[in-house]
Amino acid sequence: MQEKQPKPPLLLLSSQLSLQNRGYEVTLNSAFLSWKEVETRQKRTAANIYGPLKAAGSHYVPVCEIISVQETEEDCPSTGIGKWQKVPQSLAESNQYAFTVSYVERTQKHRWRCSEVTLHCTDRTLCLQWVQAIREQLSLLTIRPKRLLVYINPYGGKHRGKRIYEQKVAPIFSRASISTDVIVTERANHARDHLKMEADLKKYDGVVCVGGDGMFSEIIHGLISRTQCDSGVDQNRADETLIPCSLRIGIIPAGSTDCICYATVGSNDPVTSALHIVVGDSQPMDVCSIHHNNTFLRYSVSLLGYGFYGDVLTDSERKRWMGPARYDISGVKTFLSHRYYEGTISFLPADENVGTPRDKLQCRSGCNICRLPSADKQVSKDEESISDTEKKGVWQVIRGKFLAINAACMSCACPRSPKGLSPAAHLADGTADLILVRKCSRFDFLRHLLRHTNKDDQFDHPFVEVYRVRQFRFTPRYEDTDSELELREAEGSGRKRFFSQICREHPACTCSLAHSSWNCDGEILPHAAIQVRVHCQLIKLFARGIEEQSVFEEPYTLSAI
Ligand SMILES: CCCCCCCCCCCCC/C=C/[C@@H](O)[C@H](CO)NC(=O)CCCCCCCCCCCCCCC
């Protein structure tokens, strides 16, 4: 049987235009805009006279990466991008009409930039014809957002959210003709409550969050709760099948860790994120729901950490004024305190077809594991109605003393740890990687931590175990009493209490030492006993996953087209 060939792109327009005072063959087809220098006889040297035309000097921009096109108004014709040059009188007069195309250019470390090319035409009709033809192609890209609701946390990270948005992002949105309603938050949970109860979501094609992981967490809580509420789904029921949110979320990084942005885009650069929003990227993402005795507590998309990361966060909340450095100071302090916690972890392992946490293959743009439908992802009503043992996989139980219990729904890559807590975790496979770090010496724990910052395998230690799971439960060895819970709640909200100080410094009292708190995407959960379930692809981001490095390094070549 013959394989079906993809249709060649349809040629739409082709003209000789000028750029930097040189003649170019400019072509627009349904897939690309290209411009190629016209080689004059004089320019063809003996060396290349018989050879093929080189790809160098040819430029290809995929139509889906064009940001905008505008007729360029110039008092005097310019011959380059932003530069005034001496133009021969005859050429200047014959090329006084121009249009500028803005497009995405890839630079190092997964960063995108907005580049421009200005092409000059001999008459205005031709110039307008080009502008119209390119605009028509852009209007066919219906996945692009036209109207966005933007929330800015002015206090995230180094308090630069507002400035980042105004100086770096708003100009890009306006160039792409995206209209925005902007809300600068006035208190914690302002964005969550507005999304949950007030916002007229029908008006928008997406929501943008300017801030860090904590701010993103507010946005997903608002959107997910609103979606469940509108569909009559009860979030308090741990076994409910949740309804996916239809609006995409864009993250403009302006926080302290920015792990969700970094792990879905490959950088924490606001311009890159703005461009991913403009081109209308879409990346589905898993979300964990966390319950305590059939009461809904929170959702998590990145790190859910008990022990080490819970204690780092609890301590760091009291040092918010320090900005991002608070995590390092609290990290060292927590490391030195070397506390361990006893408890029982039960988990439902994932099917093998979604890979394992020790895979060398990482989740990248267009990831096959996240794309292919797998039995694991379809937690259907039928499946919910059958018993645990009949489901694929059997619950496993592990008891012990742990320095850290971490669940990562995705890699959790961030500038502090470029490959992340679990480098092979997937963004949208319906599973989380459960990492158990058993009690070990300070030296061994340091070796494990150090491996988060280099290429070595952080799971290759006898005291570390890692499992790919769909659900898990944790029960601390000593039961939570109401007063302990209250105590941790007070600590979490930064209210230091005299009682808690006594307990920490009094070795005979197990009160504070028996339990840690969960670090849930940078927010403290006071309950130690929790049930967690991964909901496959519950939300969507304006992102595409991390692109393979080669896409950044190699410009489009003729053979690729
Ligand atoms: C020797 C160097 C070891 C460095 C080890 C670095 C491991 C870093 C792993 C980071 C994983 C981040 C996961 C993402 C979590 C976010 O949802 C959350 C909200 O933004 N961020 C944090 O909780 C923020 C968590 C920040 C944790 C910082 C921990 C720093 C530990 C430093 C230990 C130093 C020991 C030195 C001994 C002399």
Ligand SMILES: Nc1ncnc2c1ncn2[C@@H]1O[C@H](COP(=O)(O)OP(=O)(O)OP(=O)(O)O)[C@@H](O)[C@H]1O
């Ligand atoms: N106007 C506001 N005033 C006070 N707190 C706010 C306001 N708006 C949002 N917040 C809260 O600020 C907290 C931290 O915000 P954010 O995540 O943006 O920064 P960060 O904690 O520095 O970064 P990261 O989460 O990446 O470590 C969030 O929990 C959010 O709920």
Ligand SMILES: [Ca+2]
């Ligand atoms: Ca996942």
